[in-house]
Amino acid sequence: MSQSKPEERLALELSCAICLQLYRDPVALPCGHNYCLGCIQNAASAEDPKSPKRCPECREEYGSLETLPKNFKLSSIVDGFLVATTGGGLRGGPTVPCDQCLDNPLAAVKFCTRCEMSLCPSHLKKHEERHRSLHVLVELPAERDGKRCPVHLKVTEYLCVQERLFLCSDCLMEGSHQHHEVQTFEVAKEEMKRVLEELGKSVSDKLQITEALVKSASEGPTDKAEDKLVARANILQNVQYVFSRFSTEITVSIAV
Structure with missing residues (x-):
């Protein structure tokens, strides 16, 4: 296995152990572990509400979720990483979201020409490990940085004449636009x-x-x-x- 690039190694270090994506609103536990606020909330809700809350990794107890402090330093490092690797990131300007992120998609850094997918650093690493050198990865084409559908996160290609809204291909197959006049x-x-x-x-x-x-x-x-x-x-x-x-x-x- 070839050695990871420095930015890919750093992306792994800046990734939440629960969602395996870059931290979003990270909070610090007393034990020293950090998690996305949403991730630790979901982990806590999955446990018995009568049991003490524990760190998902070391199982050390911590107080209520409301008392967990936000890790501003870690959040700033993640934002700086996004700026350095994507020219702005989702928090700093318009970028292409990762097609593999299910919730809160991160900014993509590469595009697979075979899968036709944009990939963030974490999913790029997994993609390279799975396909090795069989797939061609390129810098994001300029046309991929177009206006995206806020529902399906796909590039918009159509216009709904009645509502004057931009639509992607999935919008045409579902929802209220099925019987509307649509133009390319x-x-x-x-x-x-x-x-x-x-x-x-x-x-x-x-x-x-x-x-x-x-x-x-x-x-x-x-x-x-x-x-x-x-x-x-x-x-x-x-x-x-x-x-x-x-x-x-x-x-x-x-x-x-």
């Missing part, structure tokens, strides 16, 4: 361009009419000054309405 991003882009072009032509036509009305009003009889003022006020009101509607449509289209 490419189709939605072309539709948006068409709408904007039509709106632009409509505004252009209305502006030409407005200019003609303004010119006609200014060239009218001088003894009808009051009528001119009323006409100009109506014209300005129509212009404002046209531009207001155009701006609204632009905003809605861009939001898509």
